[in-house]
Amino acid sequence: MLKARNLWKAYRSRHVLRGLGVSVAPGEMVGVIGPNGSGKTTLIRLLSGEERPDRGTVFLDGEPISKWSGRERAARLAVLPQEGLPSVPFTVEEVVSMGRHPHQSFWPWAGSTDRESVERALSRSGLARDRTRRVDRLSGGERQRVAIAKAMAQEPKVLLLDEPTTYLDIAHQQTILDRIQQWQREEGLAVLVVLHDLNLASQYCDRLLLMKEGARWAEGPPEKVLTPSRLREVYGVEPVLTRHPVTGVPQVLPAPGNQNPSRGAGAPVSVEL
Numbered sequence: 001m002l003k004a005r006n007l008w009k010a011y012r013s014r015h016v017l018r019g020l021g022v023s024v025a026p027g028e029m030v031g032v033i034g035p036n037g038s039g040k041t042t043l044i045r046l047l048s049g050e051e052r053p054d055r056g057t058v059f060l061d062g063e064p065i066s067k068w069s070g071r072e073r074a075a076r077l078a079v080l081p082q083e084g085l086p087s088v089p090f091t092v093e094e095v096v097s098m099g100r101h102p103h104q105s106f107w108p109w110a111g112s113t114d115r116e117s118v119e120r121a122l123s124r125s126g127l128a129r130d131r132t133r134r135v136d137r138l139s140g141g142e143r144q145r146v147a148i149a150k151a152m153a154q155e156p157k158v159l160l161l162d163e164p165t166t167y168l169d170i171a172h173q174q175t176i177l178d179r180i181q182q183w184q185r186e187e188g189l190a191v192l193v194v195l196h197d198l199n200l201a202s203q204y205c206d207r208l209l210l211m212k213e214g215a216r217w218a219e220g221p222p223e224k225v226l227t228p229s230r231l232r233e234v235y236g237v238e239p240v241l242t243r244h245p246v247t248g249v250p251q252v253l254p255a256p257g258n259q260n261p262s263r264g265a266g267a268p269v270s271v272e273l
């Protein structure tokens with residue numbers, strides 16, 4: 001569905017991506033993790049077609065992404081950027097309806113398919129009763145739900161998310177990722193999500209891509225990627241690794257005072273999975 005090969009990108013002759021490849025299949029959720037500045041957002045910008053790579057190609061639906069017009073691309077791929085939805089003086093329903101734009105020939109006249117898609121997106125994202133509220137008067141977490149509903153109305157085959165949970169409390173983090181997972185599983189959506197929270201990444205993603213300095217350091221299911229040695233190599237920390245008591249997936253606990261073993265704060269603690 002979405003595939004990228006050998007992506008290179010430099011800003012002012014500084015390489016930010018170095019020959020990176022990634023693919024996401026229908027019905028799969030791939031998590032991109034890695035330290036600050038490792039190139040995760042740059043990868044999203046290249047995969048979405050917002051920026052061009054210096055070298056390498058992004059394929060969307062079997063074609064180089066540059067072959068699709070903006071509208072054709074938006075009918076296949078939706079992006080939730082790091083900065084989220086702007087604070088606009090429109091209602092929730094109006095903003096969600098904008099997600100139909102790539103499918104319409106005479107905006108803003110909405111046909112019955114458009115109205116059904118908007119209704120479905122509003123109800124699936126739990127916003128049906130908030131449809132008349134103004135988006136610029138919503139909290140950050142509520143606005144994030146509107147952004148997801150707008151993407152749902154867009155009915156893409158691929159969804160790219162850059163840190164969708166950063167400003168959310170634990171309830172909103174879980175609700176938003178649950179809804180995206182449900183969408184992924186029920187409709188075969190291909191999802192690529194950048195996450196700093198390794199525990200959420202482990203919980204929700206089928207596969208993780210661990211980046212370091214613009215390149216792939218490791219890739220595979222969470223239990224293969226989230227190992228003490230890899231976390232030490234990439235993040236320079238010695239966390240405690242354990243398993244989630246309910247789901248059994250790897251979970252990473254910070255070990256204060258132990259981040260840099262050279263400080264002599266005690267032996268690193270790791271529970272091998």
Ligand SMILES: Nc1ncnc2c1ncn2[C@@H]1O[C@H](COP(=O)(O)OP(=O)(O)OP(=O)(O)O)[C@@H](O)[C@H]1O
Nearest residue numbers: 011012016034035036037038039040041042043196
């Ligand atoms: N438009 C740009 N011009 C110059 N440098 C850039 C630009 N965009 C990104 N960079 C640099 O590229 C590097 C990677 O940035 P990027 O935002 O992709 O990293 P990231 O892994 O998403 O980081 P974070 O986890 O902090 O969000 C950083 O050093 C950043 O300063």
